[in-house]
Structure formats: C-alpha cells, structure tokens
Amino acid sequence: MRKRKKDGKGYMDVTKRAKVGTGKLHKYKRGELNKGGIINKYDRVKFNQQSAKYQMASKQAARAEALLQEEAGFIEADEGESTCEVTQYDIANAVDITSAQKFFELKLDKFGPYRVDYSRNGRFMLMGGAKGHVAAFDWQTKNLMCEINVMETVKDVKWLHQETMFAAAQKQWLYIYDNQGVELHCIDVMNNILKMEFLPYHFLLATSSSYGRLTYLDVSIGKRVSCINTNHGRLDVMCQNPSNAIIHLGHSGGTVTLWSPNSQKPLVKMLCHGVGTRAIAVDNSGNFMATAGIDRTLKIWDLRTYKALHSYKVSAGPGSLAFSQRGLLAAGMGNIVEVYRDITKSQITAPYMMHSLSSPVANVQYCPYEDVLGVGHAEGFSSLLIPGSGEPNFDALEANPYQSKKQRQQAEVNMLLEKIQPEMITLDSRDVGKVDVKTLQEQIAEREKIIYLKPEKIEFTPRKRMKGKSKTGNLLRRVEIVKGRQLREEVQSISKQKEKLAKMLQAENTDGAAEVKEEKPFNVFDRFKRKEQA
C-alpha cells in the first residue's frame, strides 16, 4: 500500500511499521537467549526460529503500548517549590471533582485503630477496627456492603480472591465472612493470628500468629496446606512478595526471613537491622524490599543480591510501609505519612509527599489502579491522593475495576482453573520452566562420594550342589573364590573412578596451563622414530 507524502513528493510506505525503542523492548523481554554450545545444525535452525518468535512477541507487546488509554498522574513543582509542600487540600482543589472525592476522611474514633485492605481491582475497601468494627464498601461510590461488629478484637482483615469474601483475624480464631457480613467459616486450626497475607494466584491465605507460627490455608479447598513453626516468637511484621509469593517476616532481632509453604526452614535469613524490624514492604517487581527498624532507620534492599542499596534515618520509626504499583513507598510514622519517589533507584533527600493526621497511623495501603493511599489510624480512616502512585492502565483479564457481575463470575472460574499449586512457590517463580541443572553443591557432593567410596560387603550363599560337592570345605572354598573375584572387580572399578576424578581435578587445577607430557617407558623400536623437532 502506498500513500503520498505530506509534501506531495514521492510516496511513503505505510505498511512499514514504526521502530520500537530498545528501552521499551527491554521491558517486555523475558531474559536473553544463549546460543552457545549448539553444534547440531538442525537444533541451531530451530533455536533461531524460536528466538525470532520471542523477539517478535516482545516487539508486538512493546508496540501495543501505543494503545494504552491513560497516562499516569504526577505533580510538577515550580522552581523553588517542593512537591512535599503540596497538601491534600491543594490537590483536591486542583483536580476534577471525581478525583477530589477520592480524598476523604472517615471519623471512627470509637473502634480504632483500623487496618485496611483494598480488593485486587481497587474497587472495594475493607476496614477492621481493633475493637471489633468491620466494614466493607465500594469506596468510590461509598456504597456500604456490610458493617458489623464482631464483638471481639480484630487483628487484621483481608479480602480473599474476590470482593465476595473476606477473612478477619479475631481474638482467637480466623473467621471468613461474605460481603454481606455473614459468617461463613470459623477456622479454629488457625488461632491467635496477628497478620495475614492473601496470595491470589495460589488461593492461599498466609497467616502469622503470636506463637510464631506461619500457617497457609488453601481457601479454594478449605485445607491447611502448611504450618510452619518459625521459632521466632511473636510474628507481627509480615508482607508478601507479589512476584513470587514468598512471605517475608520481620523479627525482633532485626532479621527478616523469607518463607515458602514447602520448607520448614526459612529460604533466606537476612540481618537487616541491629534492632527489631517494625515493617517490611516488597515492590511489585519483586526486586526491592524496604525495611524499617525501631531505631528510625529505613533501608532499601535488592532482593536479587540480598544487599542493602540505601539507608535512611527518618524522623520516627515507620510502623507500616507500602509500595505502590508504580514504586512509590509510603511510610506511616507516628501521626505522619510520608511518601517517597524513586527510592529504589537512587539516594533521595526529601520525601515526595507528606501528610499529617490527627492520630497515630496503624496501617498504610495503596489502592491498586488509583492514585490513592488508604491510611488506617486510631481515629478512623483517611483516603489520600498521591498522584503517580497507581498503574494507569489495567489489564482486564487480570483485574478489572469496571467488571460486571458476569465478568466477575467468569474471572473466578478462570482463576480457579489456573490456580498454581503451593509446591511451585520458589524464590524464582520461573523455576518450573527451567532445565534442571545440577548445582555446584550437588556436584561437590557427588565427587566426595567417589573419594570415600569403599567396596561393599559381599554376601554370597553357595547353591547346594550334587552329592559330595557340597562338603563344608568345598563350600567355603567356593565362597572364597567368588568373594575374591567380586572384591577384585569392585576395587578395580573404584580405583578407576578415583583415577578419573583425580585427572579431572588435576585438569581443573592446572586449568589452561600447558599440558604435562607423559613419560613413556623406552621401547626398543623407539630408536627408529623420527626425532621430534625442538
């Protein structure tokens, strides 16, 4: 197809596609393909075809960015001004009326402090007051779904996979309610729970208890999948890594431990602070972790290397931390909520935004797909506007804020079909697609096995033979012969293996050094050989 150029001279090729920038392309790449070691021509062709396909897929995904409808929010400060001076009232006055309505306060001073949780599509909010007040509502339209008082202490509340059910950790047991506030289940195998995390792709509710127990409940089948005694005492600092479903627990000794339901021991144990850990948060990509200690330090960690990237002294020890979808970190300390931008990228000097409340902050939580930060505090709940925090373009097949009832039901079926088994929770979620290569540790163990190889004990009972041949003496002689032969064979094979290993080790040790020439014994015919040139 040809189309005339704007200036009328010549044609432009409209079938030709616009180039995709490497930066954009990089975002959609799933690792690099390594061509090394393919000798077979057939395999090489196959490999090239495959890599061309991968490349095309990432290109097309990058191209599809042009179709995204929304742009992220922002604050641009004038010269000499700072964004952290902007108050919520300034923002609410500057933006349109629907956005301005997203900044609101709920004064509930009787039952606080409150814990809050947003549903996965960001449409619904759940709050649980420590003195028993539990409420669920559509926070944008302010439509109340239910409001109950459970007449017990409420430690934590969490939506399950959809806005139809939620879990509440009460004084003794865990309860599941539907969105009308009807108690569906009382789970008495999980008691004295302090914090909860829901892993939506695995349908697992992870809970940590005051007795140091980390328990996983599969909410799709209603079974306790795993119960781990962490031996770390009271567990009241907990968060999940959204990219690999690993649970992070913070402890009073300043350590942070990483858990999966498949291991009774922590996968990783990090010493993050010299004093107790107060709060943890992991960002959406799963690469960065923020931890706060009671000594007012806030640290950013790289979870790929487990090394600290930045360390800050803040005004008060943050009691709660949360990463937004676009990487803004919110920290609630005392009466103040601070929000940091680009904290994982570089050392920052000032917060992005600040807001002070009337009472101590209990819980901060970003609303997905909205520029909103929900803050639960002792005297109620505040919904704050944080421009640039939420992902502007949602994927309707993952989470859809505008879904109808039918769509929600359909999504639930799909989620259940795609439920990932808890066995697949590992530090790297791509493990299941990788080739199972022996680790260095396994290789070493295998070698050591050879070094300490010993001939096994030979057991041989001779067969009864014809009359006269099975005299005791004959039998013993036969046993001796067979045993001797087997032993010789075994010793030979062992010594061979050991020789091989020794050669291998030697080759490794010399590694690139000139080969040592083997001295051969002189043969009588060697005199006729041609002399080697120097």
Next chain:
Amino acid sequence: MKIKVLSRNPDDYIRETKKDIHRVPRNYDPNLHPFETPREYTRAVNAVKLEKVFSKPFIGDLDGHKDVVECMCKHPTQLSHILSGAGDGEVKLWDLPRRKCVRSINAHDGFVRGICFNPSGEYFFTCGSDKVIKQWSMDGPGAGEEEEPMNTILSKNVFHSIDHHWQNNTFATCSDTVDVWDETRAEPVRSYQWGVDSIYTIKYNPIETHLLAGTADDRSIIMYDTRGSVPLRRVRMKLKSNAIAWNPMEAYMFTVASEDYNLYSFDARYLDKPTTIHQSHVAAVMDVDYSPTGKEFVSGSYDKTLRIFAVGSQFSREVYHTRRMQIVQCVRWSHDDRYLLSGSDEMNLRLWKARAAEKIGRMKPREKEAMRYNDKLKEKFAQHPQVKRIAKYRHVPKRIMAARKEHTTIRSSQKRKYVYVFWGIYRKQSRLIIGAPYVCYLARYSEICVDRLERSSLDVQIGALF
C-alpha cells in the same frame, strides 16, 4: 504547579448497551502478569487433561457385510467413497458422510482378496480366490439391471492381492507369480517369479512408480522393477510379513507388518537391516497404511487393536480398541489425513479419528486460537513428568496389558542373555569396553528380524532409482 491525578471516564471502559460485547482493555506489562511460567504450566496440565477428556476417536461403524472384511480401497479422488471386499465375495461401496452402503456387488465366489481403483477413479478391479479378476465401472447399473463387470479375466492361479499403477493403466496382481497386466489385455504383460512360494501382497511405489514391493509366503520381501524382466532383490525375514505400505512422501521408505508382532520400516536402498522396529502390538500385525503426510502410519493387528505410529518412533503414539471389534484385517488412512478406517473379523468397518481429541466440524476463531495455544503449551511442557504421564497414558483391555507385560519380560530377558553372552566373550578377550555389550545388542536386535539379503543378476543399484 501542575497536578494530574488518575481519573478514568467509566464510559471508556463499560459497554454502551447490553447487546455490546464487554470491553477488555489489555496491558502487557510483565509486572501486571506475575507467575507467568507457573500459570502456563498449570494451563498445560489442564490442556493435557482436557485432551484426554475429549479424546473420543470412534466416529461410527459401517455394518452390512455378511462375512469377514478382507480388503479395503480408498477412492483416489473422492474422500467420501470407499470400497470393501468381504469373505463371501461381496464388494460394497460406502458413502462415508452418510455412513451408508450405496452399492453391493456379488463379485466373486469365495474371498475377495484385493480391490484397486484406476488413477482417475472411474472404475475398479477386484480379484478373488476364484481365480478371476473383474473390472467394474463406478457408474452402477440402471434400475432393474443386474450388476455386470465391464471385463473379466480368468486365470489359473488363486489371487492374493491386486494393486494399480499410480499413473498409467497397468496393474499388478500376485498369486504364485507376480503378474503385471495391461488393462486392455487378457494376458499379463510380465510375470515374475523367484522361488516357488506364493506372494501375499503387492504394492506400487507412489513416487517411483515402476517399483513394486511384495511380501511372500517364504518370509521374504521382494522388490520388482516393472521395466525389468526379473525381480531385483529380496530380503528374507525371520517371520512372514502380512502387509506392506510405501511412504508416500519418502519414496525409498516402506513399512511391513510382520507376523512377529512388530512392524519394520526399511530403507529400500539398504535392506540389510530395518531403520526402525515398531514394537507396540501384542499379536501379529495384519495391515498397515501410511498417512498422506508420510509422517505417521496406522496398523491393525490380530490383538484386536489399531495403533498409530510416528515414522521413526519405536512405540505407538495411540491405540484404538472397542469391546466389539475383533481381529482387524485391514486399515486405511483417509486422503485428508483426518480419519482412519478399519475392517475387522466381525464384519464391520469402523471409522476413527486420526487424532483422537480433534474436534470435528467448524470452529470459531477464538476456539481455534485456544486450541493452538493449548497445543503450544503441551509442546512446551511435554517433558514435565506430570504432563508426560497424562499424555502418555492409554487405557487398554486387561488382556493387552497382560500380554504387554509378558512381552516386556521376554524382551528384557533376551537382552540380558545377549549382554551376558557378549560380556563373557569380552572377558575372555580381556578387553573391556564399557557400554559395548549394549551397543552390540542394539545392532544385533535390528538384525534379528532379517535372515538373509539376496540380489538378482539385474539388481544393479536400487539406490540409483531414487
């Protein structure tokens, strides 16, 4: 100071009327799609389970014969037609889409041994144990008229099989001799004989059209070039071969169905050992036919099952059986690569799908897309134990299970014995080569089926043909 806060207009995301489809905005940012690999794996497991749920290969049966179905022949140009011949001398023409017999001919006294169409499909030949070859028109008789052959050739020998040349108007029959006939003549143009035994089946090569291959009663497979006056070469097997089929895509490859429960794929240029031994059947294999793609073939067996093998694979990828199906006498793979036909001892023809889980009929684009996606996932995770186990599992009747177990034991004991013998020899020579016994065993096993290779004076180089 400039401030922008995310504010979506719901009208952009909600459908306008109830008759619209829902809007589904997508964002391919990998951060919004966590657990990509485990989710794909779960989908692959589901896909392979669903494949099992949907694999219902049996389409239907065609009944009407009054005796054992002996032979079948596909129409060369029409997918819907198939001919079958029975033990009582009756030949039936079937309309497959309607699953009805459209024509019955009492062609022979005694067995109908072979049927073949001419390349245009206008007429067909039948031969029987009554020593007669008959030519029939595809246009049936008018109302009230009787079935009359166009042509009848009488012979002195009992015919076992007939096959038509793929391009011109000659055909070949086999009895005590292999005869090549011109359609217009009553006497064979050529006759071939090698030894005294009778030839059971004969097949023209679809690409190198002068080449004929036949299997004989004396356990041999014989090659003929119809331009020459004597057979080219023959290879004698340990046991008799029941049927032979040429690969329609690779001119030099053919497969024989053997009495020793195996199928052997040969390269016609190197007949001293087969390229592959296909081992899944538990009784004599009666017939074999290639798919038109040349990538797979189907075999029918005395163990009352059909099996589908990929070319070059040792074991079958699929096994079909029903409770009522008895010994399978003949099998054919349809020209569109989608269906199989089997004729069996209990007088029925059966129609099967070539791919058990394939959906028949039109599919919506989304359905097609989903199928393709699932196929790709199955391919990607094919080596994972859970996926592999489900994909591999086939439910077979108890008797076959038991027989298979028995054969496995027999084979492993043979192998063990062979390895021991070899080990012993090597020990005496005090030359230990690790792995040598097993390699030798494999080499020997491929020779196990071949007894002797003989060449005639005319056999210059069969390879020169290809």
